[in-house]
Amino acid sequence: MVTVTSPAPQQGAVAAAAPVPRRGAHRWVSRFTPWLFLVVPLAFLVVFTYVPVVNMFWYSFTSWDGIDPVKEPVGWRNYVEIFTRPEIFRVFLVSLYYLVGAALQLVLALYFATLLSFNTRFRNFFKGIIFFPYLINGVAIGLVFLYFFRPGGTLDATLAAFGVTEPPMWLGDPSLVNVSLAATSVWRYMGLNFVLFLGAIQSIPNELYEAADLDGASSWQKFRYIIAPGIKQIIGLSVILAISGALSVFEIPFIMTGGANGSMTFVIQTVNTAFTFSRVGLASAMAVVLLVIVLVITWVQRRIVPDERGDLS
Amino acid sequence: MKWLASAHAVGGQEPRVDDDKVNDDESEKIEMAKTHILRVVGIGAAAALVLGACSGGSTGTGESDDGSISGSITVLTNRTDIVDSVFEDYAERFREVHPDVEVAFEPVTDYEGDVSIRLNTRDYGDVLLIPNTITKDQLPTFFEPLGTVEELEKTYRFVQEQAFGGDGYGIAITGNAQGLVVNTAVWEAAGISEPPATPEDFLDALEAIEQETDAIPYYTNYADGWPLSQWQGNRGTIAGTETENLLAASEAPWTPGEEMHELDSLLYEIVSRGLAEPDPTTTNWEESKNLLGSGQVATMVLGSWAVTQMRDAAEAAGGSPEDIAYWPLPFQTDGTFRSVVGGDYKNAVSIHSENKPAARAWVEWFATESGYAESEGGLSPTVGSELPDTLAAFEPLGVELVEITPAPEGEEGLLSDIYNTAEIDLWGNVYRQRLIDIARGAADGDMDTYFDELNDRWGAARAGVTG
Numbered sequence: 001m002v003t004v005t006s007p008a009p010q011q012g013a014v015a016a017a018a019p020v021p022r023r024g025a026h027r028w029v030s031r032f033t034p035w036l037f038l039v040v041p042l043a044f045l046v047v048f049t050y051v052p053v054v055n056m057f058w059y060s061f062t063s064w065d066g067i068d069p070v071k072e073p074v075g076w077r078n079y080v081e082i083f084t085r086p087e088i089f090r091v092f093l094v095s096l097y098y099l100v101g102a103a104l105q106l107v108l109a110l111y112f113a114t115l116l117s118f119n120t121r122f123r124n125f126f127k128g129i130i131f132f133p134y135l136i137n138g139v140a141i142g143l144v145f146l147y148f149f150r151p152g153g154t155l156d157a158t159l160a161a162f163g164v165t166e167p168p169m170w171l172g173d174p175s176l177v178n179v180s181l182a183a184t185s186v187w188r189y190m191g192l193n194f195v196l197f198l199g200a201i202q203s204i205p206n207e208l209y210e211a212a213d214l215d216g217a218s219s220w221q222k223f224r225y226i227i228a229p230g231i232k233q234i235i236g237l238s239v240i241l242a243i244s245g246a247l248s249v250f251e252i253p254f255i256m257t258g259g260a261n262g263s264m265t266f267v268i269q270t271v272n273t274a275f276t277f278s279r280v281g282l283a284s285a286m287a288v289v290l291l292v293i294v295l296v297i298t299w300v301q302r303r304i305v306p307d308e309r310g311d312l313s
Numbered sequence: 314m315k316w317l318a319s320a321h322a323v324g325g326q327e328p329r330v331d332d333d334k335v336n337d338d339e340s341e342k343i344e345m346a347k348t349h350i351l352r353v354v355g356i357g358a359a360a361a362l363v364l365g366a367c368s369g370g371s372t373g374t375g376e377s378d379d380g381s382i383s384g385s386i387t388v389l390t391n392r393t394d395i396v397d398s399v400f401e402d403y404a405e406r407f408r409e410v411h412p413d414v415e416v417a418f419e420p421v422t423d424y425e426g427d428v429s430i431r432l433n434t435r436d437y438g439d440v441l442l443i444p445n446t447i448t449k450d451q452l453p454t455f456f457e458p459l460g461t462v463e464e465l466e467k468t469y470r471f472v473q474e475q476a477f478g479g480d481g482y483g484i485a486i487t488g489n490a491q492g493l494v495v496n497t498a499v500w501e502a503a504g505i506s507e508p509p510a511t512p513e514d515f516l517d518a519l520e521a522i523e524q525e526t527d528a529i530p531y532y533t534n535y536a537d538g539w540p541l542s543q544w545q546g547n548r549g550t551i552a553g554t555e556t557e558n559l560l561a562a563s564e565a566p567w568t569p570g571e572e573m574h575e576l577d578s579l580l581y582e583i584v585s586r587g588l589a590e591p592d593p594t595t596t597n598w599e600e601s602k603n604l605l606g607s608g609q610v611a612t613m614v615l616g617s618w619a620v621t622q623m624r625d626a627a628e629a630a631g632g633s634p635e636d637i638a639y640w641p642l643p644f645q646t647d648g649t650f651r652s653v654v655g656g657d658y659k660n661a662v663s664i665h666s667e668n669k670p671a672a673r674a675w676v677e678w679f680a681t682e683s684g685y686a687e688s689e690g691g692l693s694p695t696v697g698s699e700l701p702d703t704l705a706a707f708e709p710l711g712v713e714l715v716e717i718t719p720a721p722e723g724e725e726g727l728l729s730d731i732y733n734t735a736e737i738d739l740w741g742n743v744y745r746q747r748l749i750d751i752a753r754g755a756a757d758g759d760m761d762t763y764f765d766e767l768n769d770r771w772g773a774a775r776a777g778v779t780g
Contacts, residue, residue, distance in 0.1 A: 066430075066446070067429055067433070067447060068451060069433075069454060146536075146595060146597075149595065151592045151595065169591075169592045169594070171592070171594040172591075172593065172595070173755070174756060260536075260747075261594050261756075262750075262755075272743060273736075275426070276738045276743065277733045277736050277738065278446060278729075
């Protein structure tokens with residue numbers, strides 16, 4: 001700001017008077033300017049992400065209860081326990097519901113993004129509607145949907161208007177609870193995928209569409225041969241996010257059911273282990289295992305779908 | 314307080330009656346859930362902060378030459394709802410006695426979660442409530458001894474609950490009894506005006522309420538979770554003062570005749586006979602107060618701290634506060650009802666406090682002079698005081714009050730080690746939620762298979778812990 005407001009001639013005069021040191025300082029400054037901007041975010045990243053993760057690895061080799069000043073090292077015992085207790089892994093079956101939900105979510109998001117990237121009536125309105133849920137706090141969503149799903153709640157009242165008189169218990173029925181929760185999750189996160197897809201689609205040069213129009217391409221052909229290849233990378237990224245999200249789903253089931261009634265997920269189980277059973281060591285090991293699983297899945301996914309640049313030519 | 318604390322009565326706390334109090338605050342579910350999530354994030358973050366934490370803390374002079382105390386103290390409290398009103402009055406009145414002491418309050422919304430993490434630093438106020446996650450052998454690490462148990466017991470009740478090695482570390486802020494909160498208007502509409510004396514009579518009474526009235530006979534508060542731990546507060550109603558030592562010594566607590574079996578099978582029967590709310594997964598604590606207050610629900614198992622809140626709710630719903638009464642559980646020993654009494658949270662002095670005399674003065678003043686216990690409808694923490702009017706029904710029934718004997722020296726952590734290792738959260742909600750799921754047919758198995766499973770896990774954990 002200061003340099004901008006200072007009079008131009010004077011600046012030139014200073015530069016002329018002492019060109020050599022000034023230029024050296026300039027080079028020094030320009031080399032470090034990016035780092036200067038990065039100091040604050042990097043500090044946050046290190047303090048709030050990397051240091052805790054390193055600590056988590058250390059805790060996972062102890063029997064720490066979360067409070068005791070002494071952390072007793074126990075070697076690999078926590079990991080052995082995780083892999084010798086089938087019930088710890090059984091909860092990953094619940095993730096399948098969210099995985100199916102995530103697939104549905106990607107398809108819907110892609111569909112709406114494509115639709116709304118063309119000239120549709122009220123397109124900005126619809127964009128807002130679809131993205132809005134993502135802006136709402138997850139806790140608020142959990143509570144709203146708790147009222148939505150309860151007996152005689154919003155959903156039942158709506159269904160009653162269509163003549164459904166005996167709706168099931170959406171959260172009380174163990175065969176439905178995960179479907180209800182996954183649907184809530186789809187409602188919430190579709191907006192994010194939608195915006196990612198929409199942004200990618202809009203970065204495709206307009207001339208391609210014009211050329212396609214001249215060639216008489218249909219909407220499907222435009223999607224198949226222009227849009228899909230053009231946003232391949234972002235689709236790949238979304239798939240990774242969806243898979244890791246399905247494995248580590250937490251917020252919505254935690255707030256709505258607390259993991260009760262067969263809706264326990266791996267992360268809720270980890271939280272219970274740490275804070276209900278005071279076994280922070282074991283819980284840290286569970287968190288490490290989840291991290292490794294997500295990394296492995298990401299790696300496999302990258303091998304299957306290599307990261308090539310989107311190619312429209 | 315909160316459903317949270319509750320809620321999540323987090324932690325392998327020592328089983329104590331006060332867990333409930335934690336819950337009774339008006340804290341909101343949202344806050345709770347939020348803080349819970351934050352806490353997860355916080356595990357790591359807090360750890361990170363510990364590395365950089367230096368010794369902060371208050372400054373002051375402590376005891377001056379003439380024996381009067383001075384300095385400034387910070388008091389942590391879970392009562393976020395009244396910290397700016399009632400607590401300010403307390404500070405004002407305290408200043409009249411100790412003019413040189415400055416008292417500042419620090420309200421903590423998710424008290425259990427936040428404070429137990431803060432104990433890893435040296436900066437956790439001068440006076441604080443001992444979190445339930447602290448085991449007794451950890452007390453000397455974090456808190457200043459207030460005197461020998463013998464000495465303290467001349468003035469205060471419930472000292473044993475936070476004592477270690479013969480020293481007392483905390484003084485209760487109030488005390489609670491355990492039993493049933495009932496809406497007597499609904500019970501009378503079903504023709505019952507006396508507390509049932511056996512589980513069978515109790516279940517029959519609930520059936521009568523189901524048939525004669527529109528009310529839901531029993532409300533589990535399953536979704537919030539922590540109200541289920543209120544059942545555990547009633548241990549001792551059947552087994553007596555030695556209940557915790559008996560439990561720690563038991564190989565299979567869910568065997569017929571054992572206390573855990575009797576309590577949990579009663580809950581199971583209530584649910585399996587359809588006497589509880591139809592969809593337990595969508596219950597709501599705040600709303601349940603209105604339901605009971607307005608007579609749409611007849612009964613809940615809660616600590617006596619709930620009575621004042623339920624009476625307020627009854628009044629707000631246009632009902633009569635007199636309809637809300639507190640009854641003992643339907644178990645009698647030699648023809649006498651019993652109710653477990655215990656201290657709520659205990660005020661303690663931080664071992665890192667720089668104004669220990671002032672902090673201590675606050676702890677004592679709060680228990681003896683503040684009137685907090687009376688205003689909460691709780692049992693006074695001082696020796697020789699009378700029953701509060703919330704427990705009026707106890708007097709004519711001749712209810713015997715039971716105080717739980719603490720574990721003997723050297724075994725203070727045994728019980729919590731067993732249930733944490735077994736991952737049976739006696740003071741949480743997970744295992745009783747599953748019990749209810751099985752009872753209502755939403756999970757596989759029946760009462761016997763589930764109790765067998767619990768016995769197996771308990772036995773294995775116990776063998777591991779003691780072996």
